[in-house]
Amino acid sequence: MELGPEDVWPRHPSQCWRETLDYAREHGWRLVPHSGHTFGTLKCESGSCEFKIFSTGRGAENVARQARKDIDKCVHSATTTSALAVVDDLLRKANAMVEAAEAMLAKQQAEDAALLLDEAGGLVEQLAAWDEFGRLVHEIETQSATIANALTGVGADPSTTVRQATETATAQVAEAKTELDNAPPLADVVKTRRIQCRELTRRIEDVRNSLNL
Numbered sequence: 137m138e139l140g141p142e143d144v145w146p147r148h149p150s151q152c153w154r155e156t157l158d159y160a161r162e163h164g165w166r167l168v169p170h171s172g173h174t175f176g177t178l179k180c181e182s183g184s185c186e187f188k189i190f191s192t193g194r195g196a197e198n199v200a201r202q203a204r205k206d207i208d209k210c211v212h213s214a215t216t217t218s219a220l221a222v223v224d225d226l227l228r229k230a231n232a233m234v235e236a237a238e239a240m241l242a243k244q245q246a247e248d249a250a251l252l253l254d255e256a257g258g259l260v261e262q263l264a265a266w267d268e269f270g271r272l273v274h275e276i277e278t279q280s281a282t283i284a285n286a287l288t289g290v291g292a293d294p295s296t297t298v299r300q301a302t303e304t305a306t307a308q309v310a311e312a313k314t315e316l317d318n319a320p321p322l323a324d325v326v327k328t329r330r331i332q333c334r335e336l337t338r339r340i341e342d343v344r345n346s347l348n349l
């Protein structure tokens with residue numbers, strides 16, 4: 137027999153376990169009740185995580201607390217799976233926007249340098265200046281290609297400005313963080329994505345600082 141989160145579950149003799157069992161139910165876990173020393177087996181939504189619960193025993197409080205951590209690590213629920221898919225999509229888009237914004241800055245710098253060199257004059261006579269000019273033109277082309285790839289890759293308007301790209305990325309990272317707040321906090325896949333959010337935020341800050349936004 138297996139009891140779903142909506143079923144009536146047998147009452148555990150100890151308070152700490154009752155709390156953990158409630159916590160498990162709220163997270164969609166199921167219980168296979170046993171009789172005797174073993175109270176039952178808890179299983180997550182997909183059955184990938186499971187652990188036994190004893191009716192009595194030493195350190196029940198610690199074990200019950202650890203069980204709540206195990207519930208917080210489970211990533212097999214449909215809610216978590218769909219939340220992570222949403223987060224991944226947002227992070228992919230935010231990353232493209234940041235990449236485009238960074239390339240826009242680099243392109244602008246190369247354009248400014250090329251303009252300065254041109255205004256200084258005598259390009260044709262000075263071989264070194266001519267080489268540098270060629271390098272800058274190549275840099276501008278490379279960055280233009282990066283911008284176009286990043287923007288079209290996520291279906292963004294090719295005429296997006298650096299400011300718009302930065303704002304869009306900021307909003308996408310914020311949305312991803314909100315989604316992650318509803319995901320199991322101790323799961324590694326959640327931690328990794330939080331790190332990605334922090335890295336993107338840092339790159340966005342760098343772009344903002346360069347622009348004095």
Ligand SMILES: [Zn+2]
Pocket residue numbers: 180181182183184185210211212213
């Ligand atoms: Zn699980």
